Amino acid sequence: MSGILVIGEVENGALSAVSGELLxxxxxxxxxxxxxxxxxxxxxxxxxxxxxxxAPGADRVILMSNPALKDxxxxxYDAPVLAAAALNESTSPDVILFAKTDFGAVTGPxxxxxxxxxxxxxxxDVALDSETGRVAVTxxxxxxxxxxxxxxxxxxxxxxxxxxxxxxxxxxEGSGTVEEFDVSAxxxxxxxxxxxxxxxxSEGVRLEDADVIISGGRGLGGPEPFEQLQxxxxxxxxxxxxxxxxxxxxxxxxxxxxxxxxxxxxxxxYVSIGISGASQHMAGLSGARNIVAINKxxxxxxxxxxxxxxxxxxxxxxxxxxxxxxDLAG
Amino acid sequence: MALRIAxxxxxxxxxxxxxxxxxxxxxxxxxVPAPGIPPVVNGFDLxxxxxxxxIKDAGxxxxxxxxxGNDFVMDVMKKPLSMGADTLVLAEDPAFxxxxxVSTVTVLSAMIQKTGPFDLILTGRQASDWDQAHVPLGLxxxxxxxxxxxxxxxxxxxxxxxxxxxxTDGYQVVEAPTPAVVTVSNELxxxxxxxLRGIMAASRKQPERLTLAELGLNAEALSPALSLRRxxxxxxxxxxxxxxxxxxADAGRKLALRLRELNLI
Ligand SMILES: Cc1cc2nc3c(=O)[nH]c(=O)nc-3n(C[C@H](O)[C@H](O)[C@H](O)COP(=O)(O)OP(=O)(O)OC[C@H]3O[C@@H](n4cnc5c(N)ncnc54)[C@H](O)[C@@H]3O)c2cc1C
Ligand SMILES: Nc1ncnc2c1ncn2[C@@H]1O[C@H](COP(=O)(O)O)[C@@H](O)[C@H]1O
Numbered sequence: 334m335s336g337i338l339v340i341g342e343v344e345n346g347a348l349s350a351v352s353g354e355l356l357x358x359x360x361x362x363x364x365x366x367x368x369x370x371x372x373x374x375x376x377x378x379x380x381x382x383x384x385x386x387x388a389p390g391a392d393r394v395i396l397m398s399n400p401a402l403k404d405x406x407x408x409x410y411d412a413p414v415l416a417a418a419a420l421n422e423s424t425s426p427d428v429i430l431f432a433k434t435d436f437g438a439v440t441g442p443x444x445x446x447x448x449x450x451x452x453x454x455x456x457x458d459v460a461l462d463s464e465t466g467r468v469a470v471t472x473x474x475x476x477x478x479x480x481x482x483x484x485x486x487x488x489x490x491x492x493x494x495x496x497x498x499x500x501x502x503x504x505x506e507g508s509g510t511v512e513e514f515d516v517s518a519x520x521x522x523x524x525x526x527x528x529x530x531x532x533x534x535s536e537g538v539r540l541e542d543a544d545v546i547i548s549g550g551r552g553l554g555g556p557e558p559f560e561q562l563q564x565x566x567x568x569x570x571x572x573x574x575x576x577x578x579x580x581x582x583x584x585x586x587x588x589x590x591x592x593x594x595x596x597x598x599x600x601x602x603y604v605s606i607g608i609s610g611a612s613q614h615m616a617g618l619s620g621a622r623n624i625v626a627i628n629k630x631x632x633x634x635x636x637x638x639x640x641x642x643x644x645x646x647x648x649x650x651x652x653x654x655x656x657x658x659x660d661l662a663g
Numbered sequence: 664m665a666l667r668i669a670x671x672x673x674x675x676x677x678x679x680x681x682x683x684x685x686x687x688x689x690x691x692x693x694x695v696p697a698p699g700i701p702p703v704v705n706g707f708d709l710x711x712x713x714x715x716x717x718i719k720d721a722g723x724x725x726x727x728x729x730x731x732g733n734d735f736v737m738d739v740m741k742k743p744l745s746m747g748a749d750t751l752v753l754a755e756d757p758a759f760x761x762x763x764x765v766s767t768v769t770v771l772s773a774m775i776q777k778t779g780p781f782d783l784i785l786t787g788r789q790a791s792d793w794d795q796a797h798v799p800l801g802l803x804x805x806x807x808x809x810x811x812x813x814x815x816x817x818x819x820x821x822x823x824x825x826x827x828x829x830x831t832d833g834y835q836v837v838e839a840p841t842p843a844v845v846t847v848s849n850e851l852x853x854x855x856x857x858x859l860r861g862i863m864a865a866s867r868k869q870p871e872r873l874t875l876a877e878l879g880l881n882a883e884a885l886s887p888a889l890s891l892r893r894x895x896x897x898x899x900x901x902x903x904x905x906x907x908x909x910x911x912a913d914a915g916r917k918l919a920l921r922l923r924e925l926n927l928i
Contacts, residue, residue, distance in 0.1 A: 409811055409828075409837045435830050439812050442764075442797035446804035451765060451888035454795050469892065474793050475694060476678055478685045481793075482893040486886075524809040528825070528836040535832070545928070569928055577849070587850050588832045593794065594848070596831055602927050612682060613791075623927055625918070626903075634682055637901045643918050645911035653915035661923050 335369025337362060338426035339391070340417060342405075342436060343377045348387050351432035351495075353502025356390035358430055358459050358495050360503055362468065365461035369427060374420055374514070376413055378403035388507040395420065396513050401520040404530070405436045408523030414443045419519035421448060426490060428468055430459075433494040441494040450489035457499045457619070467491065476593060477612035498597045498620040533588040538572040540591070545571030546600045546621075548591060550614075551578040552607020552628065552647065559585055562606065565655045568662050574598065576608045592617040606647050610635025627651065665723040666819055668715045669781040670748065671771055671799070672708035672730050674739060677701065678791040685896070692894040693761070694792075704742050707787030711847040712743045713854040714817045715785055722819075725749050727778060731770040733760040737870075744865035745857035751870040752778055758875060758882050761793075766885040768801035773878040775806065778871075782841045783824060788813055788848045796846075803844035811837050815850035 337359045341352030352373065359371045373391035375383060380396045388394050397420065401412040417440060421429065429444070431437030433455045445452030458471035462484055468491045474481045485491040540546065547566045549559055559573060566573045574596075575589040591598055593613040599620025606627045608614060615638055618624065626639040627650050636642050643650050677700050684697040696702075715726045726748040730740060735755055744751050754774055762770065775784065789796035803810030815834060816827040824843050828835045829850040839845075857865070875881065906921060908914035922928045 409809075409835075409839070411809075438796060439800065442800040443804060443810070446765075446768070446797075446801040451763075452797060453889060454797050472794075474894070475676070475685065476791060476794065478682060479687055479694070479894055479896050481692075481891055483889045484892050486888055486890055525811060525837055525839040528838055530830075530833065530835045532830070532833040581849060581853070587829065594789070602922070613678070625922070627915075627918075631905075636903045636905075637682075637899060639903045641918060641921065642903045642905050643907075643911070643914045644905060645914055649911035650915035650918075653912035654919050657916045657919035658928060661919060661928070 336424070336426050337367060337369070337371045337428045337430065338420070338424060339371060339373045339430045340437065340440070341373050341375050342432060342434065343375050343380065343383070346379065346382045348375070348383065350502065351434060351497050352388070354497065354500040355430050355432055355495055356388065357500040357503050360390045362428060362459055362461055366463070367428065367461055372424065372426070374417070376402040376416055385509045385511050386506045388509060389505045390503040391507055391509045393509050394507075394511045396511065397516050398513065399516050399520055401523060402516070407527050409525035409527055410436065410439045410443065411523040411525050412520040413440045414447065415519045415522060416516040417444045418447055419516055420514055421490065423514070429490055429492045431492070431494045433496050437494050441492055445492040448490060450492060451485050451487065452492040452494070453483055454494050455496050456493045457496050459493060459495070468493070473616060475612075477616040496597065496619075498599045533586060535572070535588065538570065540572045540574055540589070540596050540598055543572035543598065543600050545569040545602045546574045546598055547571055547604045547606070548574035548576070548608060549579055549606050550576035550608030551582070553579065553584070556584040558647075561651060561655065565651070565658065568655070568659050571600070576614050605635055605639070606651060608635055609633050610638060665725045666718065666783065667725050667727070667779070667781045668718065668783045668785060669727045669729050669775060669779070670708070670711050670715050670743065671784065671786040672712065672728055672743060673705045673787070673790045674702050674730065674732050674735055675705045675790055675792040677703045678706065687894050687896050689893075689895055692891050694894070702736055702739055704739060705787050705790045707789060707847060707849060709742070709854040710849055710851045711785040711787050712746055712748060714814065714847045714851055716747045716855065718817065718819055719747065727752060727781070729771065729774050729778065730754070731759050731762075731767065731774065733757055740870070741865045741868070742857060744868055745861040746855055747861055751868065752873060753870045754873045754878060756875045758885055762885060763887040763889050764795050764798050764801055765888040767798050768805050769880065769884055770878065771798070771802055772805045773880055774873060775802070777873060777878060780842065783819060784808070784842065784844045785817070786844065786846050788846045799844050799846045806844075808842050808844050809839040810844040811839050812846045813848045814845050815848055817845055817847070
């Protein structure tokens with residue numbers, strides 16, 4: 334058994350951002366002494382556009398092309414789980430890393446339980462424990478109120494899913510080898526059927542890519558104020574986000590939700606309006622650099638993480654803020 | 664024939680506990696229960712109960728609640744019954760305190776084998792204590808069942824179940840053969856409140872209890888696959904710069920100017 338297997342992700346025929354982040358996490362383990370090299374495995378129906386240059390930090394790129402693996406699997410996630418199990422059997426990695434995305438949060442744990450090995454979900458750090466020679470992971474627990482460090486017991490593969498946006502991708506060009514791995518026999522035993530995927534088309538900037546996010550919570554009191562947030566976002570070329578309370582109330586679609594069970598974002602400026610700053614909301618903001626809070630309660634938790642704040646009623650603060658921003662953008 | 668549905672629910676510390684009341688005892692790596700704040704049924708598990716009850720409303724179904732844990736508060740654990748579930752099965756043992764996922768899967772699958780068979784096993788998408796979001800996936804692998812996560816709608820059919828699965832940007836429609844394990848998310852919509860009649864009916868019901876031995880298990884079967892080495896509250900120092908003005912509008916204006924001054928907008 335040796336080496337690190339990174340299960341990357343492909344989007345529109347190219348490596349998605351989390352793949353680079355996972356390679357960075359693997360690189361950290363290599364620096365700390367995990368031997369055996371880093372392999373990046375990719376699944377999809379057509380991977381012809383992918384070369385080793387796209388994968389800095391990978392010694393080997395393993396392509397698993399099969400129609401059943403299109404967009405994360407045509408049979409729910411059955412096919413990727415079966416494909417990953419076949420690859421594990423053939424390569425016997427010591428560590429397997431997934432991203433905690435829609436895909437990885439399911440595929441990683443299912444693979445682990447299939448192999449009968451432990452898995453740690455949603456990790457923000459991985460390290461080599463020099464005493465045991467095994468991996469230790471750090472993961473936020475209790476909604477982000479606490480951090481827990483776990484060590485893997487036993488001697489089987491160590492599987493972790495990594496929170497997106499935590500590791501900075503390695504820069505530069507890769508120079509590993511590229512090989513194909515045939516999974517056609519493995520993916521035959523699919524049980525679930527994916528009938529259709531309906532994607533919410535976001536107008537303008539995607540939350541995950543936005544440099545400025547204007548985000549609203551229960552304090553907005555209804556759906557209409559989100560139009561004012563959108564107006565401000567438009568001036569700044571940003572996107573609108575929301576707390577779960579605002580989404581659950583039906584004011585905006587759940588695709589706006591930021592946090593532990595929503596999206597992880599990494600804007601330069603995050604303006605939160607009428608959001609209390611519950612730890613589960615803040616869990617999506619570990620990559621946000623400047624949090625700006627407008628909240629009428631000076632004791633709200635959001636002010637603990639904010640860099641700038643106004644204690645006041647958004648109905649009075651926001652129009653003047655937006656007008657000034659518009660003038661400055663002039 | 665009535666559909667047999669199991670719903671797995673977990674008793675957890677109230678996640679709305681204010682951050683100031685959230686304490687950890689680092690010497691034993693444990694969360695200290697906040698005084699005066701009772702535990703709750705994990706929020707997403709109530710959505711799973713709701714999904715089961717909607718199926719029951721639409722046809723014939725028998726809903727069994729399964730929970731494994733320690734120090735159950737009966738008023739809390741009876742909530743699914745007062746919402747309309749039929750039976751409550753509790754496996755309670757000191758050995759079940761803070762079990763890791765593998766052990767939880769071992770106990771829950773033994774409970775399912777003992778009380779089943781079920782056509783559908785519903786769970787929450789994640790428990791708000793350890794935020795693992797993978798016990799149900801383990802259950803499905805252990806029992807060799809199909810699994811689908813993050814349901815926002817669950818529609819049983821003939822020998823199969825059709826699920827609308829929430830994605831971060833939209834949804835998928837997935838069909839799985841039953842029996843299946845399905846995790847339910849808050850996108851399903853609000854869970855119903857117990858009615859007075861439901862509360863009365865629940866107060867008369869007694870939970871069925873299963874011991875470690877009755878489940879065919881011993882403490883050794885629960886040795887952890889992951890060891891908790893350290894549990895701590897990360898330090899954070901507030902560094903907020905509060906912007907003040909003559910009035911709230913003026914503060915808004917000054918906030919914009921300050922952000923521009925630093926080239927942030
Ligand atoms: C397992 C789990 C997962 C979760 N995942 C997420 C997640 O992914 N994302 C998420 O956001 N939440 C999540 N939550 C919910 C989270 O715990 C909070 O309940 C939620 O974030 C609260 O939303 P809020 O801040 O909008 O509402 P509240 O907490 O009600 O805060 C509203 C704020 O608005 C302020 N306000 C009111 N009126 C005004 C006004 N006129 N002007 C200015 N300010 C005003 C109030 O002072 C208050 O601070 C999760 C919870 C659990 C248990
Ligand atoms: N001890 C338990 N008893 C009953 N159900 C549980 C238990 N632990 C986890 N579950 C179920 O599994 C779901 C996911 O839990 P987790 O993987 O721990 O986040 C929960 O929402 C519950 O439905």
